[in-house]
Amino acid sequence: MARSTGHSRPVIKDVARLAGVSAPTVSRYLNGTVKVSEEKRARIAKAIEELGYEPSVVARALSNREMDTVVVFAANPEAFSTSETNHGVEKAARACRFLMNIVSLDESDMDSVEARVRMGLSVRPAGAIVYRYDRAGIKALDYLPKDLPLVVVGGGFGDADRQIVNAEREAGRWMTMHLLDLGHETVFHVTRPKGPTDNTRTDGWRDALEERGAVIHEPIVVSRDLEEAAAAGRALGERDDVTAVFAGDDETAVAVIRGLREKERQVPDDVSVVGFDDRNFAAMWSPALTSYGQNYLEMGRRAFRMLYEQVKARRDGVEPPPARVDVVEGQPALRDSEIEYVPWR
Amino acid sequence: MARSTGHSRPVIKDVARLAGVSAPTVSRYLNGTVKVSEEKRARIAKAIEELGYEPSVVARALSNREMDTVVVFAANPEAFSTSETNHGVEKAARACRFLMNIVSLDESDMDSVEARVRMGLSVRPAGAIVYRYDRAGIKALDYLPKDLPLVVVGGGFGDADRQIVNAEREAGRWMTMHLLDLGHETVFHVTRPKGPTDNTRTDGWRDALEERGAVIHEPIVVSRDLEEAAAAGRALGERDDVTAVFAGDDETAVAVIRGLREKERQVPDDVSVVGFDDRNFAAMWSPALTSYGQNYLEMGRRAFRMLYEQVKARRDGVEPPPARVDVVEGQPALRDSEIEYVPWR
DNA sequence: CTGAAAGCGCTTACAG
């Protein structure tokens, strides 16, 4: 064996020998599965301390058939929502001494999804969390064994038995209604592609317009390249029927504002523009951007906890908690980028 | 064993049986360590295909004493640079079929660093990547076994044998010089706390001022709370000797601009302000924000590759490649937020 | 080239 010499971390046998007990007893002490006499407990504790022993999670995993690991499957690793959610998962996992594996999915290479999932499962994680905002996430679900603890983040309500969703649609509806309530006759929408569910900002935008019987101008879809959003802003700036715009995210919103200005349209005086996500910079914009904040960090945190409940129940051999869909509420942040519409102005 | 019934993924023995060979032969086929006869290769391939067999990385890790995993230790998980770098590491790892474990470090709980490192090592990763931008990262290095392949990201040049650094200091110097070249007599600096190395934007800012013999006003240090940066902007706006500001990052820059405006100071007409990081939104600001872009994604990618070289060499039993410090260059993005300073205006 | 054997470091019935 040419590889990895050197490592000489103590193993359970070393602890057992030093404590004068058998390895299984050390194991029992460590896992608390069976009582160990007080006297041996003390000796074992001392030996562990002395040796700086740390059990091998790999060996443990081979015996237990699973690791204290949660695997997260997510497309769009560069998205704000993804990294925030990841962070929340990691935070919660840390508290339970679980490790997080991130396996990114590639929307543009759907054929790779199965292999990616297999790879993620190859470490025999105790459970999986899938961000179901896109096609890759949805497809990934097909490849997960039915008996693996799973929590889905995002997507439509009830798309999975255990799910953490945000009230995206409701939020989109709220923002649009807000603009309509200010007197705007309709609201234009510039957004990155809508996900394949019916719980999106865009669905909410449409809901509001339909509810009020407003004219619906189809959304202008842009990519992450903000130049496209700025171009959309310019296009909108050339029409005289545009008084309000709901941008699908804050980055898009600021780009739209820029495009509008290039066409001499002031925000909010000529056109009201609101964003979504309530990113850090939104409040610093001029005008300070009105937006709607989602709590992705909290979503990630709850996703892990929900998963952990299942893992725990399974390990304890008890019934898993019942299916549940948790909604994490966001909240609007009203600022200065939208204004009342007065027709005769 | 109450736990995890159900799973019945095929194991190597199943493949061996179906192919009519022994398990070690399947293993050799899989790893290509020893030649396997053409005829058996075909039978094994077929069996694997038929069974949908995927080797257990856990079992493999127990034999090999390490996993095909890279563990990333990083503080500040919410920082832009961290998530971009993570993304780069994951991308490169994916290409080598390595999994990434993210273990976050807590700057505000330095006592937990050792435990976090132990936890990260417990999966016996093939190597580690440490982001050395802060005290927690530096401390983590102390707890890594000397024989574990390691790559350090960030920090000062030569802080480690294998390192990926960005030319932070040089970039900070460049931006400051740029402002000085425009005629500004000195440049104020608003920034989040400087890291504990001498390769930071702030060091570069100081270099430039010293080189030109300009007056050095101590940096105004702010947190991630942009309100603080806005307050700094207001404070700066009340002085009449402020004509140029170098903000340590784009978020801080826009907040400073807002603060300046609240004091009736226009950007760039009255005060030039430049940022750092060249975030997506920078170009959309008004005025479009001049900034300096670092390529964190590339840094992450290279960090993994550098690590992989070591892992590979070690597994092949050959000499590891020589120590190396790779510098990833960034580039300035000149836009509209700074302007020539004309004293008599 | 290939198989039988032993081992990686744990855990869990199985018997006291």
Place this chain on the structure above:
DNA sequence: CTGAAAGCGCTTACAG
């Protein structure tokens, strides 16, 4: 409560 034994699913000398 505790130890000897067997097993988790691989890999690697060891002998052909």
